[in-house]
Amino acid sequence: MSETGIGVPVKRVEDRRFLTGRGNYTDDINQPGQLYAWILRSPHAHARIKSVDIKKAKEAPGVIAIFTGADMASDEVGSIPCGWQIHNKDGSPMNEPAHPPMAFEKVRHVGDQVAIVIAETKAQARDGSELISVDYEVLKASIMMNDSLSKDALPVHDDVPSNICFDWELGDKESTDAAFEEADHIVSIEVVNNRLIPNAMEPRAAVAEYNSATGKYTLNTTTQNPHVIRLLMGAFVLQIPEHKLRIISHDVGGGFGSKIFHYAEEAILTWASAKVSQPIKWTAERSEAFITDAHGRDHETSADLALDKSGRFLGLRVSTNANIGAYLSTFGSSVPTYLYATLMAGVYTTPNIYCEVKTVFTNTVPVDAYRGAGRPECTYLLERLVNKAANETGIDPVEIRKKNMIQSDQFPYQTPVALQYDVGDYPASFNTALKSADYEGFADRKSDSESRGKCRGIGISTYIEACGIAPSAVAGALGARAGLYESAQVRVHPTGSVTVYTGTHNHGQGHETTFAQLVAESFGIEVDQVEISHGDTGEVQFGMGTYGSRSMAVGGPAILNACNKIIEKAKKIAAHILEASESDVEFKDGVFQISGTDRELSFAEVSLAAYVPHNYPIEEIEPGLDENAFYDPLNFSFPAGCHICEVEVDPETGEIEINNFTAVDDVGRVINPMIVEGQVQGGLAQGIGQALLEGCVYDESGQLLTGSYMDYTMPRADNMPNFNVSTQSVLGASNPLEVKGVGEVGAIGSPPAVINAILDALNPLGVSDISMPASPLKVWQAIQKAQ
Amino acid sequence: MTRGDPTRRRKKMPTVSMTVNGKSVSSEVEPRTLLVQYLRENLGLTGTHVGCDTSQCGACVVHVNGESAKSCTMLAMQAEGSDVSTIEGLAEGDTLHPMQEAFRDNHGLQCGFCTPGMVMSAIDLVRTNNNPSEQEVREWLEGNLCRCTGYHNIVKSILAGAKAMQG
Numbered sequence: 001m002s003e004t005g006i007g008v009p010v011k012r013v014e015d016r017r018f019l020t021g022r023g024n025y026t027d028d029i030n031q032p033g034q035l036y037a038w039i040l041r042s043p044h045a046h047a048r049i050k051s052v053d054i055k056k057a058k059e060a061p062g063v064i065a066i067f068t069g070a071d072m073a074s075d076e077v078g079s080i081p082c083g084w085q086i087h088n089k090d091g092s093p094m095n096e097p098a099h100p101p102m103a104f105e106k107v108r109h110v111g112d113q114v115a116i117v118i119a120e121t122k123a124q125a126r127d128g129s130e131l132i133s134v135d136y137e138v139l140k141a142s143i144m145m146n147d148s149l150s151k152d153a154l155p156v157h158d159d160v161p162s163n164i165c166f167d168w169e170l171g172d173k174e175s176t177d178a179a180f181e182e183a184d185h186i187v188s189i190e191v192v193n194n195r196l197i198p199n200a201m202e203p204r205a206a207v208a209e210y211n212s213a214t215g216k217y218t219l220n221t222t223t224q225n226p227h228v229i230r231l232l233m234g235a236f237v238l239q240i241p242e243h244k245l246r247i248i249s250h251d252v253g254g255g256f257g258s259k260i261f262h263y264a265e266e267a268i269l270t271w272a273s274a275k276v277s278q279p280i281k282w283t284a285e286r287s288e289a290f291i292t293d294a295h296g297r298d299h300e301t302s303a304d305l306a307l308d309k310s311g312r313f314l315g316l317r318v319s320t321n322a323n324i325g326a327y328l329s330t331f332g333s334s335v336p337t338y339l340y341a342t343l344m345a346g347v348y349t350t351p352n353i354y355c356e357v358k359t360v361f362t363n364t365v366p367v368d369a370y371r372g373a374g375r376p377e378c379t380y381l382l383e384r385l386v387n388k389a390a391n392e393t394g395i396d397p398v399e400i401r402k403k404n405m406i407q408s409d410q411f412p413y414q415t416p417v418a419l420q421y422d423v424g425d426y427p428a429s430f431n432t433a434l435k436s437a438d439y440e441g442f443a444d445r446k447s448d449s450e451s452r453g454k455c456r457g458i459g460i461s462t463y464i465e466a467c468g469i470a471p472s473a474v475a476g477a478l479g480a481r482a483g484l485y486e487s488a489q490v491r492v493h494p495t496g497s498v499t500v501y502t503g504t505h506n507h508g509q510g511h512e513t514t515f516a517q518l519v520a521e522s523f524g525i526e527v528d529q530v531e532i533s534h535g536d537t538g539e540v541q542f543g544m545g546t547y548g549s550r551s552m553a554v555g556g557p558a559i560l561n562a563c564n565k566i567i568e569k570a571k572k573i574a575a576h577i578l579e580a581s582e583s584d585v586e587f588k589d590g591v592f593q594i595s596g597t598d599r600e601l602s603f604a605e606v607s608l609a610a611y612v613p614h615n616y617p618i619e620e621i622e623p624g625l626d627e628n629a630f631y632d633p634l635n636f637s638f639p640a641g642c643h644i645c646e647v648e649v650d651p652e653t654g655e656i657e658i659n660n661f662t663a664v665d666d667v668g669r670v671i672n673p674m675i676v677e678g679q680v681q682g683g684l685a686q687g688i689g690q691a692l693l694e695g696c697v698y699d700e701s702g703q704l705l706t707g708s709y710m711d712y713t714m715p716r717a718d719n720m721p722n723f724n725v726s727t728q729s730v731l732g733a734s735n736p737l738e739v740k741g742v743g744e745v746g747a748i749g750s751p752p753a754v755i756n757a758i759l760d761a762l763n764p765l766g767v768s769d770i771s772m773p774a775s776p777l778k779v780w781q782a783i784q785k786a787q
Numbered sequence: 788m789t790r791g792d793p794t795r796r797r798k799k800m801p802t803v804s805m806t807v808n809g810k811s812v813s814s815e816v817e818p819r820t821l822l823v824q825y826l827r828e829n830l831g832l833t834g835t836h837v838g839c840d841t842s843q844c845g846a847c848v849v850h851v852n853g854e855s856a857k858s859c860t861m862l863a864m865q866a867e868g869s870d871v872s873t874i875e876g877l878a879e880g881d882t883l884h885p886m887q888e889a890f891r892d893n894h895g896l897q898c899g900f901c902t903p904g905m906v907m908s909a910i911d912l913v914r915t916n917n918n919p920s921e922q923e924v925r926e927w928l929e930g931n932l933c934r935c936t937g938y939h940n941i942v943k944s945i946l947a948g949a950k951a952m953q954g
Contacts, residue, residue: 019887021834022873028833123819128869199935201838201846201900253836253900254934286839297884389936508898508935509835590926679892685937717928718936722921746937758875 001589004528005521009674011215013527014512016250020429024250026205031279035209037269038125039282040115040132041291042107042653045141045363045702049105049134052115057131065276066132068115069104071275075272077101078471079238080262080327081639083228084334085479086166089356097157098359099327101237101264101271107136108156108326109363110290110702112167113264116272118280141363141702143299145321156326156361165324165333165359170341171417171585176354179315183306187389193377193770195298195323195696197712198370200507202253203289208269209279219270224255224505225545230537231482232262234328238271245270248540251633252507256686257369258293259507260547261330264765265292267282287491290707295696298323298631299336305385306352311395313404315352316344318381324359325366332368338478339374339548346382346417347426347462347640348404353416362702363702369547371686371747375465376484380772383461383752385757391768397460397756398434402427405462408730415722419466421638422733429664429728433642436724437662440648445659455649456659457761460642461753462787467741468553468637468734486550487542488558490519490566490606494611496604498523498530500562503543505535505557509743512674518556518737522563522604524590541628549741552671556737569621570606576602576617577609590756630667636734637740643749645682645757651765654780655757656692658721663749665725668732668740676742680725683746689715690747691754695773713773762786805869807832808876816863823847825863825942826873834874834903838932845931848904848911849873855911855929874903876920877910885951886910895944897935905931909945913952921946 004010012089014519017023054066080099087093102113115132119125142156148163155161181184192620207220217240223229228246233247234240252259265282273280284292297320306315322336342356387402390397406413408425415421434440442458449456467477472483488499498519506512516530533539543555574592575582578601584594593600601609609616610625646660663680670676693713697705706712731738751772757772766786770778801840804813807830814829826832826849837859838846850872877884883891886906896902906929912919912927919927924945925938933941 010895012894014899015891016883018896018902019874019883019890021832021876021903023834023899025833025836025900027837028827123817199934201844201898201932202836203838251899253838254898256934283837286841286844368905510897653916678897678936681937681939682897682935683937686934709839710840710841714934715937716931716932717942718925719923720925720938722942723937723939 002524002526004250004526005517006671008517008672009529010513010517010672012510012513013516014510017569025202025253026207026220026249027283028631029207029220031207031209034279034281035118035120035276036122037282038117038122038127038129039265039279040129042103042114044107044138045135045143046139046661047107047136047373048139049103049107050137051135053133054115054430057117057128060124060128060131062120062121063117063128065118065395066115066273066777067275069100069102072100072102072271073104077267078237078239078268080264081232082328082333083330084483085481086168086333086337087479088166089169094333095160096328097160101267103731109365110704111365111488112160112275113268116268117278121749142575143362143364143698143700143702145323145360148362156363160361164359165328167358168337169354169356172352173354176315176317176352178414179352180304180306180317183314184309185303185393187307187385189385189388189394190302191381191384192771193297194381194690196296196370196690196694197290197696198256198258198293198296199714200254200256203284204259204263204265204293205283206266206269207279208273210274210277212277215248216244217270217273219247219265219266220248222252222259223247223249224252224259224547226505226535226537227543228545229266230261233267233270235635237267237705246640248538249535252505255507256371257296257547257625260381260545261286261294261368263684269549270770282516287708290712291365291704292365294329294368295325296367297377298367301381303381303385305389307389307393311393311400311403313348313350316350316474318355318736320357322357322359323362323364323367325362325364327366329368330368332366335369340378342417342419343375343378343464343466344417345381347406347464348482349406351416355417360540364698371683375744376687376748376751379461379463379748382753387756392674394453400459401430401462405430420635422729424640424666425730426462426640429640429666430642432728433644433662435645436661436664436726437646439644449648455651455761455765457647457649457757457759459753459756459760461749461756462642463749464638464640465744465748466636466638467549467744468551468633469548470636471529471634472632478674482544482732483632484544485556485630485702486544486558487628487630488555489541489628490559490562492566492607494608496525496529500530500559501533501540502555502559503545504551505546507546509546509551509679510672514552514671514675519563521753522560525603529666549743552633552737552739553741555632556739557735558629558631560626560736561631565629570625572617572621573609574601574606588752596611635734637668637734639665639667639740639742639745641745643748643753645753647757647761649758649761649779651783654776654783656774656776656779658688660724661721662724664728665745666691666729666740667727667742667745668729669738670727670729671739676727677725679742680746682724682769683744684723684750685715685720687747688720688754691751691774693719693773801864803863803867805866805871807871808873818864820863821859822863822866823858824859826858832875836900838900843932844901845904845908846901848907848931850907850911851900855908859920874907886948888950889951890944893940893944893947895936895940901931901933903932905941909948912945913949917949917953919949
């Protein structure tokens with residue numbers, strides 16, 4: 001039996017190289033003869049480019065070449081495509097204005113690409129860029145969504161005069177309106193989901209190389225999905241066929257969604273590398289990352305909840321404006337729609353739901369998926385609204401949730417917003433969380449705080465998310481322009497060690513360990529016999545990458561299926577050698593055995609026979625032990641859970657201390673409990689960061705005021721608590737591994753728990769609303785205003 | 788000679804000498820070269836990372852004469868004659884430093900990008916305070932950002948590493 005199989009907290013395989021400084025991140029890669037690029041970016045949020053004068057810059061020391069948007073346009077470089085087409089309420093398709101990799105004629109946000117300067121050193125490229133003279137005609141910019149929607153707004157894209165990308169709806173408006181007619185209570189809320197900047201610690205980077213002898217391009221880039229980049233950039237932007245384009249992303253220093261998208265720099269570098277016939281490297285500075293990495297969230301929502309006399313939810317009506325930024329990013333259109341409105345039932349039995357979403361172009365960085373992507377926005381709205389309903393009806397926040405919760409005998413549960421939840425037990429995780437957070441003892445702790453002049457509050461949030469993205473047929477019907485299956489190749493070597501090629505991507509999640517555990521369990525071997533290969537389109541056949549907590553839920557079953565094909569074939573080989581019938585061969589704990597006898601072969605012995613087929617059923621099967629599988633799930637998986645936050649607020653200063661944060665999550669089968677806990681903890685920090693610290697701020701002219709770590713408040717060790725994290729799982733029913741996904745739960749469940757706790761603490765002072773991030777200043781001002 | 792040959796058209800540059808991970812090194816550098824660039828680009832020691840440009844994130848922490856320093860915030864020439872150690876110099880052969888081992892045992896890293904700076908910084912904490920409290924660890928990490936772990940397991944790792952370093 002494998003001692004490092006499923007369920008064991010195996011220490012991570014990948015750690016040793018990171019701990020000894022031998023990771024292989026994109027900026028660590030250098031090619032012989034490599035040049036360096038600096039990208040000149042727009043200082044204006046909205047301007048026409050009247051002319052670009054590169055004459056002086058071209059003569060600067062070390063400068064090899066300079067290219068502008070006009071050069072790319074004259075080469076007929078294509079537009080960066082959007083991966084998901086949404087339709088308007090009237091059935092017409094969304095507005096999809098062109099997204100040239102380098103701005104041509106017009107710049108649309110501060111940071112938009114204007115020119116690439118290629119030089120012998122990075123410093124020379126940067127020095128050279130300062131000699132470029134761009135004549136801009138500065139135009140009025142629209143930064144907030146209201147600016148874009150106002151009558152005198154200029155269009156961000158001339159071919160979209162309304163500045164509306166799409167106006168979409170989900171759910172039954174008529175039945176929902178009818179539910180409100182019958183309601184005893186109607187509770188209304190307006191919330192803003194604050195705009196965030198993802199800030200993976202590794203800035204984006206790329207090294208592009210063109211080999212004129214073979215006509216092949218190689219791009220090393222910081223991506224979560226190399227095959228998707230190959231497809232988007234190759235087929236749509238640069239017209240390079242797949243067999244001539246290799247995308248590599250070895251170690252990637254965090255993504256959180258921000259490294260899913262096909263970024264302009266990838267296309268610019270790849271295109272330019274052929275122009276200069278030398279490798280080119282570009283690495284973003286952090287200040288550049290702030291103004292070019294896709295941002296997250298940025299919703300403004302108003303919603304109403306209809307309840308009957310007893311507090312039962314009858315209907316939910318939601319109207320959201322979502323900022324989509326200056327351009328449609330790869331998944332920008334799917335985040336505020338199918339990853340958002342489809343979760344509006346939460347864990348509740350609300351029978352009638354209607355949600356409409358308008359997405360708005362603004363002169364800001366594109367907005368796209370950031371950890372949770374749509375589901376944190378939904379959960380924040382729902383759980384703030386439920387708490388408000390509890391306050392307004394006088395029903396306890398625990399009771400109102402219990403009263404409306406889907407019960408464990410109601411599965412599969414069809415929601416009114418398209419999804420069918422496969423399996424779960426929401427009351428179980430809810431009750432466990434209440435117990436673990438000592439909810440009952442809160443009153444005592446509150447009076448203790450009060451005796452010290454502090455306000456104490458407790459906040460609850462439940463959540464559900466659809467992940468394991470996604471069943472291709474469903475995604476396709478909803479507008480996805482690609483399949484969302486996953487592939488795996490399991491190659492057993494002659495001596496029984498194994499290499500697995502997966503189309504998912506590891507950038508901190510520990511796949512090199514957990515995927516190896518899965519293989520170890522299947523073959524009855526240990527993880528040190530298994531190598532996981534990912535992040536190279538030259539090695540891995542195909543894949544859709546890692547996001548949406550899909551790697552184990554979709555990539556895992558692909559590996560499992562390939563392992564099962566290996567076992568099936570190996571049984572035939574074993575039966576032949578043991579001179580038995582195949583049906584008599586059992587495979588258990590790494591041994592092929594004839595049932596009821598002591599005649600057996602080890603996994604390694606059968607592997608060797610497959611590659612040294614001297615005694616082999618050659619008429620029946622081929623030599624070798626190497627199998628492929630593609631897996632497409634039948635449904636999403638649905639992690640769910642309950643988060644409880646307890647805070648103490650100092651009313652004199654507005655300072656907030658998190659005294660306890662409890663998360664009980666149902667993530668399905670746990671492959672490695674150590675890694676699962678780490679994933680939840682990291683997600684919680686990002687969710688608590690959103691609630692208390694982080695917020696992207698632009699000034700009216702579109703300059704990013706939070707453009708560095710001096711201005712954008714990242715969570716630091718001394719403002720995070722220790723987390724009380726546990727799992728309470730019902731095994732998943734949507735995939736054969738019975739997993740659900742864990743990458744995003746922390747960031748989804750936590751923000752409303754924090755805000756509900758603060759509002760609970762401030763309730764006696766008359767404060768009924770606070771927006772994120774709830775900084776001490778904001779809290780203090782809210783207290784003063786209420787007095 | 789290719790067009791990208793860095794030796795082409797170079798003016799005579801000053802020479803900097805120091806000891807890095809116990810080895811004497813000496814190179815011509817442009818005067819504006821940062822210590823982190825020198826380590827990464829001239830010496831190929833890419834374990835030290837650059838995560839920001841405002842001296843905030845700490846991914847670049849190394850030891851200069853035994854004390855932690857942000858190598859993005861000093862010029863290579865300021866390290867003239869110094870004894871510099873980086874993440875690559877910590878393990879002895881296959882044996883990890885106790886602080887490295889503690890990070891591995893306690894799942895104190897995920898993507899690994901901030902990790903070298905965290906480990907180097909943590910070792911300097913233990914040098915100045917061999918029995919830090921949890922609060923002291925959290926305050927010490929003021930200059931090191933991690934986006935993956937939520938710090939929970941980093942703090943746990945450093946407390947365990949501090950203990951192991953005493954053993």
